[in-house]
Amino acid sequence: MNARTADVVIIGGGVTGTSLAFHLARRGVSRVVLLERKFLAAGGTGRSVGIIRQLYPMPETCRMVLESLRVFQHFPELVGGESGYVGCGALIGVSPATLPALARSLQIQREAGIRAELLEPEELSRIEPRINRSALGAVLYEPESGYGDPTGVTLGYARAARDLGVAIEQGTAVTEIRLDGDRVAGVVTDRGERIxxxxxxxxxxxxxxxxxALAGxxxxLIIGRHPVFIVKRGPAFGRAHPVYLDLAGGSYVRPETGxxxxxxxxxxxxxxxxxxPDLxxxxxxxxxxxxALEKTSRALPLLADCQYQQGYAGAFDITPDWMPILDESPVRGFYIAAGMSGHGFKLAPAVGELMAExxxxxxTTINRQPFAFDRFAAERRPTGDFVGSFLRC
Ligand SMILES: Cc1cc2nc3c(=O)[nH]c(=O)nc-3n(C[C@H](O)[C@H](O)[C@H](O)COP(=O)(O)OP(=O)(O)OC[C@H]3O[C@@H](n4cnc5c(N)ncnc54)[C@H](O)[C@@H]3O)c2cc1C
Structure with missing residues (x-):
């Protein structure tokens, strides 16, 4: 069997793995090998909706999403390539009952330096008059939020990492993780090579x-299905809408070109x-x-006249608290950067940096405790739902 040596092996060529490869190389780690079993962004990244909202219930994630937003905004200078960032703004509507939780999260956002404003439902017309406000208690407006292109970001990081000397090998799956006592010793690939x-x-x-599991x-994690639907807005709709997350009615919309x-x-x-996940x-x-479209058109009634184009099954890697695991595992030297729970695109620049540190x-510069490997000792099944990653009631 062929054998070689690397300082760090990264398994997975999605937005997380490529961001990490870039950050490791930028910190001077010289022999980084990234192994991707298919092609870059072949996993959840390539199916992502790419929304960048900044509403998070913890100071750590608020800081991480703001840092990541700055990277998306200045991607050509900071990384190279295009992030596809569109700062169309994001509106997040909540029911009257959820208002206290929103106010708490807003406070955390503001302390982190995030630009966000709480609107009375009537004030919505200033930003987006087409939203149905009948069930809303308030709306959070994040003017700098919007969306980006997860595949573009992945390719940008991969290219920059390659330029810094990282070996990115596609079509190469890790089939074995080798251990030496209680620590990692390397990997074996389906090309019959040992690294x-x-x-x-x-x-x-x-x-x-x-x-x-290859490392014991x-x-x-639960891999949970999240279908996405694509519709075409009719001519009567007019200009594109911003990102709108209707937490009261339970749907989201994000515009796309065309x-x-x-x-x-x-x-x-x-x-x-x-x-x-192979589905x-x-x-x-x-x-x-x-x-799904019924809920969407309740939130944005003009979408009732849209034309259905296509739907596909996406999936999230969900942890019990809907927050990622960013830590060393009990096997020394075997690190986990997974469990992104449906919001790993908007955090990826900061996640790559944190893991590289x-x-x-x-x-790490950012407190890593909320992402610790061993935080689930008591409760291993997910509690709450995806919206729990926005606000904690
Ligand atoms: C439908 C959908 C909508 C989403 N919407 C948003 C959103 O609006 N905003 C947001 O922030 N996030 C969103 N997310 C989440 C976000 O896109 C993901 O958290 C993020 O892209 C995950 O990236 P990743 O690199 O961690 O994982 P993946 O992209 O899944 O990458 C993992 C890679 O590992 C490779 N791999 C697997 N096994 C092996 C092996 N044995 N050897 C080598 N390679 C292997 C896979 O082929 C894959 O390419 C969404 C996700 C989905 C699916």
Whole structure:
């Protein structure tokens, strides 16, 4: 068997793995190898809706999303390539009952330096008069939020990482993780090659559980189905809408070029709909599309006249608290950057930086406690739902 040595091996060529590769190389780690079993962005990244909202219930994630936003905004200068960032603004509507939780999160956002404003429903007409405000108690307006292009960001990071000397090998799956006592010793690939390394990172997204099992590590992940629907807005709709997350009615919309809108549900608890990740991208049924679009057109009534284009099954790698695991596992040198729970695109620049700090320095600028490997000792099934990653009631 061929053998070589690397300082760090990254498993997975999605937005997480490529961001990490870039940050490691920028910190001077010279022999970084990224292994991707298919092609870059073949996993959840390539199916992502790419929304960048900044509403988070914790100071750490607020700081991370703001740092990431700045990277998306200045991607050509900071990384190279295009992030596809469109700062169309994001509106987040909540019911009257959720207003206190929103006010708490707003306070945390402001302390982190995020620009956000609480609007009375009547004030919505100033930003987007077409939204149905009948069930809303308030709306959060984030003028700098919007969306980006997860595949573009991945390719940008990969190219910049390659320029800094990272070896990115596509069509190469890790089939074995080698251990030396209680620490990692390297990987074996399906090309019959052994790569010796004392640092291996699991950034395998929807497949992270299977990859961790190769090292005898159990991850508390559920791969939960999240279908996405694409509709075409009619001529009567007029100018594109901003990103709108209707937490009261349970749907979201984000505009796309060509008069398209991507939409999906915020009320289906994905953790209750386990999915084989290899079914990523498969077609959705007509009935589920109809029920999702009903909610969408309640939120934005002019979308009732839209033309249905297509639906596909996405999936989230969900942890019990809907926050990622960013830590070393009990196997020394085997790191986990997974469990992104449906919001890993908007955090990816900061996640890559945090993991690179952890691997090179053993400590991180941002408090890593909320992302610790061992935080789930008591509760391993997801509690709450995706919206819990926005606000905690
Ligand atoms: C439908 C959908 C909508 C989303 N919407 C948003 C959103 O609006 N905003 C947001 O911030 N986030 C969103 N997300 C989440 C975000 O896109 C993901 O969290 C993020 O892209 C995950 O990236 P990743 O690199 O961690 O994992 P992935 O993109 O899943 O990458 C993992 C990679 O590992 C590879 N791999 C697996 N096993 C092996 C192996 N044995 N050897 C080598 N390689 C392997 C896979 O082929 C894959 O390419 C959404 C996700 C989906 C699916």
């Amino acid at each position: 010796e390394s004392r640092a291996v990172v699991n950034a395998a997204g929807l497949w992270a559980g299977a990859v961790a 590590v159990a991850l508390p 008069n398209l809108t991507l939409t999906g549900s915020l009320t289906e608890d994905e953790s209750r709909h386990p999915m084989d 990523l991208g498969s077609e959705t049924g007509f009935e589920e599309a109809a029920s 952890l691997i090179t320095d053993g400590r």
